[in-house]
Amino acid sequence: MNGAQDLGGQHGMGPVAPEKDEPYFHAEWEKRALGLTLSCGAFGAWTIDESRHARESLPPATYLSASYYEIWTRALETLLKRHGFVSAAELAAGQMLEKGREPKRILTADMVPGVLAKGGPCDRPVSAGPVFAAGDRVHTKNFNPETHTRLPRYARAKTGIVEAVQGSFVFPDDNAHGKGENPQWVYTVVFDGGEIWGEGADPSLTVSIDAWESYLERA
Amino acid sequence: MTSHSHDHDHDDHDDHDHHHDNHFSEMQARVKALETVLTQKGLIDPAAIDAIVDTYETKIGPRNGAHVVAKAWSDPDFADWLGRDATAAIASLGYTGRQGEHMRAVFNTPETHNLVVCTLCSCYPWAVLGLPPVWYKAPPYRSRAVIDPRGVLEEFGVTLPDAKKIRVWDSTAELRYIVIPERPAGTEDLGQEALADLVTRDSMIGTGLAITAGGTR
Numbered sequence: 001m002n003g004a005q006d007l008g009g010q011h012g013m014g015p016v017a018p019e020k021d022e023p024y025f026h027a028e029w030e031k032r033a034l035g036l037t038l039s040c041g042a043f044g045a046w047t048i049d050e051s052r053h054a055r056e057s058l059p060p061a062t063y064l065s066a067s068y069y070e071i072w073t074r075a076l077e078t079l080l081k082r083h084g085f086v087s088a089a090e091l092a093a094g095q096m097l098e099k100g101r102e103p104k105r106i107l108t109a110d111m112v113p114g115v116l117a118k119g120g121p122c123d124r125p126v127s128a129g130p131v132f133a134a135g136d137r138v139h140t141k142n143f144n145p146e147t148h149t150r151l152p153r154y155a156r157a158k159t160g161i162v163e164a165v166q167g168s169f170v171f172p173d174d175n176a177h178g179k180g181e182n183p184q185w186v187y188t189v190v191f192d193g194g195e196i197w198g199e200g201a202d203p204s205l206t207v208s209i210d211a212w213e214s215y216l217e218r219a
Numbered sequence: 220m221t222s223h224s225h226d227h228d229h230d231d232h233d234d235h236d237h238h239h240d241n242h243f244s245e246m247q248a249r250v251k252a253l254e255t256v257l258t259q260k261g262l263i264d265p266a267a268i269d270a271i272v273d274t275y276e277t278k279i280g281p282r283n284g285a286h287v288v289a290k291a292w293s294d295p296d297f298a299d300w301l302g303r304d305a306t307a308a309i310a311s312l313g314y315t316g317r318q319g320e321h322m323r324a325v326f327n328t329p330e331t332h333n334l335v336v337c338t339l340c341s342c343y344p345w346a347v348l349g350l351p352p353v354w355y356k357a358p359p360y361r362s363r364a365v366i367d368p369r370g371v372l373e374e375f376g377v378t379l380p381d382a383k384k385i386r387v388w389d390s391t392a393e394l395r396y397i398v399i400p401e402r403p404a405g406t407e408d409l410g411q412e413a414l415a416d417l418v419t420r421d422s423m424i425g426t427g428l429a430i431t432a433g434g435t436r
Binding site for chain 1: 250253256261263266267270272274280318319321336338339346352353354356362365367368375393
């Protein structure tokens with residue numbers, strides 16, 4: 001979706017402002033937000049792609065003014081409500097008011113090391129071989145779905161070179177919306193800065209994205 | 220540690236904050252409400268949250284990545300493996316798991332400087348660098364890294380020669396990138412531990428360079 005999350009190339013966002021000796025957390029609630037997000041993710045009720053879509057679906061003004069832990073928290077509320085684990089009334093009251101859905105799994109402290117060490121690999125086998133090979137010239141799709149996609153706007157309808165075939169992975173555009181994992185080949189595609197940004201582009205710049213096969217056609 | 224003592228620690232901590240702030244900010248209140256509801260419903264274990272936070276505060280951080288870089292600098296066979304199969308090479312040092320499942324290592328050279336960003340969200344190689352800094356997840360870096368990387372680097376105090384090529388890697392899929400910075404000159408006699416001390420977090424994102432021997436970051 002063409003939401004506030006699709007930031008590549010936007011102007012006016014200000015200086016990067018790196019912070020010297022930055023702490024991991026700037027407030028206690030950020031620690032809890034991290035732990036809550038991971039704990040609820042462990043329910044197995046939604047995918048990482050659905051989570052990302054919940055985050056990018058925040059109103060743009062909210063998204064752009066929020067810290068990332070706030071974005072996570074707001075999206076987590078959406079996911080918990082959508083999947084029947086908590087109600088809006090409960091969040092407003094800050095108290096349990098009714099019994100909700102039971103998750104497949106509840107993350108307990110003893111499970112944490114194993115769960116973090118395992119992660120969530122999302123490479124999946126596909127039966128067909130890759131359509132493209134390193135060195136192929138490809139053109140990216142031009143589309144503007146209201147649904148989730150990982151093809152950023154700045155890299156749509158552009159011509160680049162396949163640099164590497166990276167394996168086959170869950171297709172987020174489908175998986176975010178409960179349409180199945182439908183894995184596809186993923187390619188690293190490199191673009192000249194001038195192809196993307198046109199006049200005035202940094203001549204020393206190349207930019208790559210990792211693109212699912214259906215984002216690409218032969219150029 | 221038992222679940223009970225974790226709970227106890229956590230409660231103490233919140234009281235502590237409360238005394239100092241005398242108010243809960245909107246986000247503090249919001250997160251507190253969420254945690255309270257989920258705990259009352261038995262959906263989360265507050266001790267699991269403590270364990271997650273402890274992991275990323277004390278166990279998983281950029282020293283992991285610095286170890287990978289120092290080994291790559293010292294051991295050509297490892298560097299070669301890292302270039303071909305970074306996930307396996309990094310796993311051989313014990314760094315695996317969440318947001319490090321599919322790793323790629325990209326090597327800076329005299330000709331090319333690499334810079335990593337996630338324009339669409341906050342993808343970052345947690346297994347080797349830990350939690351991302353705030354700026355990495357914020358709109359200024361995410362918007363500008365792909366269009367004005369030299370301007371971004373200037374804000375980190377890094378000026379690249381005009382002739383140097385810049386390659387920006389936008390982490391749009393599930394591959395997670397670690398930059399292997401160039402090994403500073405004059406470090407031939409250093410062992411792996413001393414080399415690792417030259418490797419900053421930013422040098423593995425591409426917003427910095429390795430510290431030159433005897434220099435400061």
